[in-house]
Amino acid sequence: xxxxxxxxxxxxxxxxxxxxxxxxxxxxxxxxxxxxxxxxxxxxxxxxxxxxxxxxxx
Amino acid sequence: xxxxxxxxxxxxxxxxxxxxxxxxxxxxxxxxxxxxxxxxxxxxxxxxxxxxxxxxxxxxxxxxxxxxxxxxxxxxxxxxxxxxxxxxxxxxxxxxxxxxxxxxxxxxxxxxxxxxxxxxxxxxxxxxxxxxxxxxxxxxxxxxxxxxxxxxxxxxxxxxxxxxxxxxxxxxxxxxxxxxxxxxxxxxxxxxxxxxxxxxxxxxxxxxxxx
Numbered sequence: 001x002x003x004x005x006x007x008x009x010x011x012x013x014x015x016x017x018x019x020x021x022x023x024x025x026x027x028x029x030x031x032x033x034x035x036x037x038x039x040x041x042x043x044x045x046x047x048x049x050x051x052x053x054x055x056x057x058x
Numbered sequence: 059x060x061x062x063x064x065x066x067x068x069x070x071x072x073x074x075x076x077x078x079x080x081x082x083x084x085x086x087x088x089x090x091x092x093x094x095x096x097x098x099x100x101x102x103x104x105x106x107x108x109x110x111x112x113x114x115x116x117x118x119x120x121x122x123x124x125x126x127x128x129x130x131x132x133x134x135x136x137x138x139x140x141x142x143x144x145x146x147x148x149x150x151x152x153x154x155x156x157x158x159x160x161x162x163x164x165x166x167x168x169x170x171x172x173x174x175x176x177x178x179x180x181x182x183x184x185x186x187x188x189x190x191x192x193x194x195x196x197x198x199x200x201x202x203x204x205x206x207x208x209x210x211x212x213x214x215x216x217x218x219x220x221x222x223x224x225x226x227x228x229x230x231x232x233x234x235x236x237x238x239x240x241x242x243x244x245x246x247x248x249x250x251x252x253x254x255x256x257x258x259x260x261x262x263x264x265x266x267x268x269x
Contacts, residue, residue, distance in 0.1 A: 003070065022082045044256065
């Protein structure tokens with residue numbers, strides 16, 4: 001169950017011609033999930049900054 | 059946990075006898091579509107709480123969950139389309155499962171658009187909740203579409219009752235990927251909810267004190 005299914009790095013990339021489909025799906029998936037985290041963190045940072053500025057001015 | 063599931067599935071799970079290595083998309087596709095439906099179901103429960111008991115937080119949670127639901131549904135559709143090219147010979151087919159999932163994606167976008175189009179946010183929360191409750195009818199349709207209609211999409215390989223037609227060497231990484239994506243989306247949901255609560259309640263003293 002824990003044996004590597006491929007013999008070398010090229011086989012991992014190529015996956016018998018299916019590598020383009022498999023790796024593009026995971027690349028897009030990982031990018032979208034990471035981007036969502038970054039956007040959420042950025043929004044929290046932004047709104048906190050606005051509230052702090054408002055607090056300081058009042 | 060998600061990384062573990064994906065590495066196991068991508069590198070250590072054996073090749074499928076029929077689909078070859080293209081089946082490895084399953085470790086992203088199946089968790090994505092499971093959570094696309096579960097997030098909507100969660101939103102429907104929140105919508106009922108908002109409409110019946112006027113729980114303000116429930117509406118905030120819907121608004122925070124909708125973009126995550128849209129993102130994960132899009133990912134499910136996209137991964138399915140890419141998987142369809144080597145498996146079915148086409149990236150799109152207007153069959154019941156795929157079309158009902160596309161409707162789910164449009165529902166998510168509709169909910170976000172509807173909420174964004176009102177300046178009165180209380181009214182927007184109420185209308186958004188009504189739309190979410192109406193749209194929940196699509197969830198059992200997606201689930202049962204492969205049984206009710208003759209579709210290109212295969213029937214469910216794993217069922218809630220515990221049955222599975224997948225070999226354990228492929229099933230375990232799939233289950234780990236599902237649990238891993240669940241934790242990832244919960245973390246994202248917490249961040250997104252926090253950001254939306256800050257946005258909506260920014261004039262309240264408790265928020266100003268907490269920053």
